[in-house]
Amino acid sequence: MFQSLQDKLDKALHNISGRGKITEINVAETVKEIRRALVDADVSYKVAKDLTKRIQDKALGQNVLTSLSPGQLMVKIVHDELAQLMGGENVGINLSSNPSIILIAGLQGSGKTTFSGKLANYLKTKKNKKVLLVAGDVYRPAAINQLKVLGEQIGVEVFSELENKNPVEIAQHAIEYANQNKFSAIIIDTAGRLAIDQVMMDEIKNVHQAVNPQETLFVVDSMTGQDAVNTAKAFNEVLDYNGVVLTKLDGDTRGGAALTIRTVVDKPIKFISTGEKMEALDVFYPERMADRILGMGDVVSLVERAQEQFDEEEARKLHKKIAKNQFGFDDFLKQIKQIKRMGNMKDLMGMIPGVGKALKDVNIDDDAFKYIEALIYSMTPEERRNPSIINTSRKNRIAKGSGRTIQDINQLLKQFEQMSKMMKMMQSPQGKMMMQAMAKQMGGAGGKPF
Template sequence: MFEALTDKFEIIFKKLKGKGILKEDDVDVALKEIRIALLEADVNFKVVKSFIERVRQKAIGKEILESLSPAQQVIKIVYDELCELLGGSSSKIQLNANPPTVIMMVGLHGSGKTTTSAKLARIFKKQGRRPMLVAADLQRPAAIDQLVTLGKQIDIPVFHSYEIKDPRELCREALKKSVIDRMDPVIVDTAGRMHVDEDLMKELQDVREILQPKEVLFVADAMTGQDAVNIAKSFNEKIGIDGVILTKMDGDARGGAALSIKEVTGKPIKFIGTGEKIDALEEFYPDRMAKRILGMGDVLTLIEQAQQAYDQKEAEKLKTKIEKNEFSFDDLKEQIRKMRKMGPLENILSMIPGANKMLKNIKIDEKEFIRVEAIINSMTLEERTNPKILNASRRIRIAKGSGTTVTEVNRLIKQFNEMRKLMKQMKHGKGLKLPKIFPF
């Protein structure tokens, strides 16, 4: 996410910090490099132009250039303006005081509306609400089946019909059902359509008129860059949207759509999709995203994801095991699973300030986690609890059972023993040197 842009910002800021005194020409050179970096990231030309002008007006002032840390002051101005470019502050989904709240999902074919609808419903369920999904995409074959399958995965009802062929009629029936069953919010997955198709856009307008949604959310593929921005603008002009959800952000190294869409459409980004898994949808915070772009990390999001993955009682139980030196292979397997629930390792590391510099050009092999689990699963209960009994014959059996090599089994056992030693040192407050337990 924003990898290319982050690398360029770090180079630009390093040059600035290397100058004890900043002159107006130094700032202009840096702004020229920032302008090129943003354009290469596929940020809208007009957005880049106004962004650079705003930064320059604030950075050229006498009080900035003659301050004790002029470079840091300029970086702070760039950060503040990036926050504004991304929306200023986070924008929540508005809910009706009197249920149901209708949320209408719109966008192009293939933007990820159906999966995103289910992800959003899951978030509301975790908040203690009773969401209902509506399969109103009657254009795409198997769209209904896809939403029904996703609904079963997260245990959320899906209103659907194979007999009704008109989405307007289906939406009327869905509203009646939501009132009877007291479901709230109602998330309606509509068919993907091109903004230039007048007939389909008219159908969408009719559906909006029937639903009277509290929120119309435009779902866009972040990897399409400026196309996503222009289409969002067109949807807003013809249908009217209240916010944007950018999908596939984990695969977007440039970030042009995220940096342009608010300024071009006037509508905020409300959520971002960060992976294919059903829990890979994050609330969008402009300040946190600006920090990620500038290589400052995103500790708050990391903490929130960790809190979701780790239960307080389980954490206390694990702490007791560590203190008693009873940490087992089963415990290691459980910790790996919890960490993987937080998302791809690259995403987690990108939230740690400075991690992108330390881990530059280091390839992270997620499959290594799968191999570790396979090795642990091939051990007996006694072996997982007491690794001291793992002699040569047992290691050969474990390697065969897990489809790995004896070398891989030996390496894991060695790393596990190092980890237990580390935990013992932590208990006694001694100096620590972390073992190479992660696959990079």
């Protein structure tokens, strides 16, 4: 995410941090490098110029030159200004009405339908809403089927009228159906076009006026840079929408849309979407995004994702098994599934401070666990419960069943044994004391480098 921008900002700030003495000239040079990095990332020149002017004024006004840690203070100023540029604080989705009507708009290919499914999953699992998805795209043949597949995947009903080609009527009928069946949230997926045209604008405007949604969200492909910002501006003039959703942030995006769109349309970014998994949707926090752009990671979001997959009852059972030395491959599989549900692996690793930079050129396959799963699923239930019984003949059978080698099995068994020992140690009084000391140290540091 924003790798190119992150590298260039890191270089600019590293140069000033490494100086024995910082002068006004050093600050001016660094600010110039930051401005160049922002423009290269497809941030509009005016926005980049205004931002760097504020950074320079703050740097000189806050005694960076005489500070004991001028490099760190400079990083903090850049961080705070980036966060402010993206909105300053989180703005949540409005779910005050019953049912809450949410209209999804955007160009074709921006990821509207996938986002509609992700949002439905978010409202169902995290907001405890009974959600109805509405197939309002009557032009793209696959749109209705795609929405139905997503709805089935997450257990959410999809309303559609295959013979009706009037999106206004479909939306109105869907609301009537939702009221009759006590749905608490309605998400209307609308049609997109390859470019802005008057017919599309009139149609989305008519749907908007007919349903009077509590939330209108504009979905934008973050990989399109300034074109995304221009499109956002055009849609806002017609719809006066409530917020923006940035999709495809796991792609090779330069970051210009995320940094500029808030300033241009004066509307908050509410969600960011990465990947195709229905769980890969995050509420947008400007400060956390500034952390990630500057390579500081995002531990808070990582912990939140982990907590979402955490089952207290399962954890208690797991603790008992570890204490009795009964931790097996079935338990290991459950842990793998929890990790996979948390989202894209490289994105998760990038949330750990310092790790993102180290892995920038490393290709982390999202299917990294599939070979391990193949080995485990080729074991008998007894072998999964008690790995110590796996002898040479059993290894040969598992290797044939999984399409892997004996060496792969030996490596898995060795790693599993090491992990079991580590988990057993963490359950001991000494291990618990060590974890408490680490947690206290992390809390005292506040998770920030400045």
